[in-house]
Amino acid sequence: MSKPRVAIFDFACCEGCQLQIVNLEEELLDLISLVQPVAWREAMSESSDEYDIAIVEGSITRPEDEERVKEIRDRAGILIALGACATIGGINKLKNNFDLDEVKRYVYGKDAEMPHLNTAMTKAVDEVVKVDYKVHGCPINRSEFTYIVRCIALGKEPVIPNYPVCVECKKRENVCRFEYGEICLGPITRAGCNAPCPSAGFWCYGCRGCVDDPNVNAAKDIMEKYGKTVEDLMQKMALFGSGQKTEARE
């Protein structure tokens, strides 16, 4: 079988996840032995419309971008959503908590009506087209990315953790952030990052999104034990959880 052709596309985002691909450095050269990059605007001037795997970074925030991602979907056999902006809408979904016209006026003042400033509700990629694989995180974890791409290239199914960050955090023997009087989203957030935030002395803010069935009751118990309210939890969850499909918001 010839090497699968890979194209990378970006939508509304900070491009930090593409940067993690660049940051693979030598390992990127290894990956290129498995797949052939054919379009990657950020790194190459060459480009092609024929590809097997499309990697999509960023959120969908404009009607014209919905069309563009649909075209990409039509051309690609496999579509990978790269990073929180693409998998769950990420930080861009904070915008959905406001009236969109008001948001535009706030940032652009009297120019808010100009057509290219059009914006719609932020959507994760799978709210517009079918997504085959998700690389979670803001930014993605480099080794998880190579693992998933390798699996796809070799025709294997990647296994993504569906247990909470707390599991990885406890393995690293961190003192729990709740002990410091802080709120940490580790109990409901999908592991796979190896808990860098609690390990650095900061709370988990849930950039990998919720596990499939977050144990909301357990999270509530923890909140109660440490004298925190559900409102406190919601304030923290708004960052990466605005509009996430989960019962945890109820």
Next chain:
Amino acid sequence: MSQSIDINVHHLTRVEGHGNIVIKADDGTIEKVEWQVPEAPRFFEAMVRGRSWMDIQTITCRICGICSISHSLASIKATEDAMGIGVSEQTRKLRLLTHCAEQLQSHSLHVGYLAAPDLFGVKSVVPLVASHPDVVKTVIRIHRVSNEWSDLLGGRTTHPITIVPGGHLTPFNENDLRGLKKTIEETTVPDLKTLAEVILSVADKLPAFDRPTEYIALSGPDYYTFYDGDIASSDVDEKVSVREFEKVANEYVSPQSTAKWARWHRESYAVGALARFNINADRLLPLAAETAKKFGLEKGCCNPYMNNVAQVVECVQVCEHGIQLIDELLSAGLKPEERNVTVKAGTGVGCVEAPRGILFHKYTYDEDGICTGANICIPTNENHANIQKDFEVLVPQFIGRGKEELQQMLEMLVRSYDPCISCSAHYLDVKFA
């Protein structure tokens, strides 16, 4: 010579974000010269409202993946300014050291991966892997060390965790700092010397094009600053306090288009490595000063293509400064610190030099520490008008060279500014033909 030229570069490659170049010339008359920025706007200033002071850095560092450390620093400085929070000398030095990592990260990425292909006459770094393997390996090594440096000081490579209001988290120890110093000294400094030689050998590919320009950068009293100081201009002696940045970054509507540009003393100004060099060159450390000399880069340079060279000089500068900072931190001893934050209402400004130029964050908080308003002014936006002004002078001057060469020059020009268009929280200068 009469010429009909139609250049339309849609989504310029090897820049961060999306930008278009449109040039139309008919029979020698230039009808249109435009630099367009159709990036999807992201509305950060609106989105931070209603969020707690504790979460603002986590949100605003996501403006840009490449300069997330700079956005984090500008963000927490603004919060600290708003609430009157002070930091220790250790915290200040750890921040400076973290910031050095980002300059090296961003500049080496830009010069090595995105700009170098132009100098070698190829379309991306991929062909260079085969034709110049040693050069590519050197760039990779420099970039990898800069990433490890950010990993250590920032808690990870992109979107740092350790940069918090009132302090700097320390998930590392003195030995880690010693190890980092050794790597910089023994690997990165020699690698940078090699890289500088390589760039010097192809520097004649940088077009000779001068246009008198106003340069703006932070200027501190005693060192080549990316963090402290006031706003300085190459046009005047008087400096402006960062709290008054809105006086400097004046947005205005250009007569040729409906777009907003930024200006201070002229129609446009430039920020970034060349601006900092032009303002602060006499404060460079010895090796960095020597590097500038090798390239013949002198204060007062107004060739925008030389921004690439200024970035190489700054790579050397941040390594030298980084080594100094580590020595100072080690001789004082790394101590665990308490953070003292008393939440109060107020408005504050934070300013740092991002790799691409001076960056401002301004927030207002209520008495509960909830953000009620924000204004963020980003270097790439500040440069857009200057790119357009360069185009307007460059196109008539070089139109005789034909479409292909002109297009290459224009693309290189935009890439020289290293525009991180995804940063654009405001849009600037967009006009659709």
